[in-house]
Amino acid sequence: MLQLRPNCEYCDKDLPPAATDARICSYECTFCAHCVETVLFNVCPNCAGGFAPRPIRPVTERRPGVCLGKAPASTARVHLKWDRADLAGFVDAVRRIPPAQR
Numbered sequence: 001m002l003q004l005r006p007n008c009e010y011c012d013k014d015l016p017p018a019a020t021d022a023r024i025c026s027y028e029c030t031f032c033a034h035c036v037e038t039v040l041f042n043v044c045p046n047c048a049g050g051f052a053p054r055p056i057r058p059v060t061e062r063r064p065g066v067c068l069g070k071a072p073a074s075t076a077r078v079h080l081k082w083d084r085a086d087l088a089g090f091v092d093a094v095r096r097i098p099p100a101q102r
Ligand SMILES: [Zn+2]
Pocket: 008, 009, 010, 011, 012, 013, 031, 032, 033, 034, 035, 036
């Protein structure tokens, strides 16, 4: 199950569960769409994978036990663990390789 992390790892923007601009990689590294498009160029700085829009967990319990209230979003903020000065080189080495070939 997705943790639904609360913020962008790069710029620390709040990304609440209903945010439509949250992007995640396959490990659920979480960034905002702006950072993915203008800084990361669809390269996750943690795993080199690409990103997809994060699905929105329904707030309404239409099936028993399945909704945001029963499976709340994480409140543990996550921050980039890599040196920002080194990030551009990492991204540049990977960005032209399609995610399916990385
Ligand atoms: Zn961001």
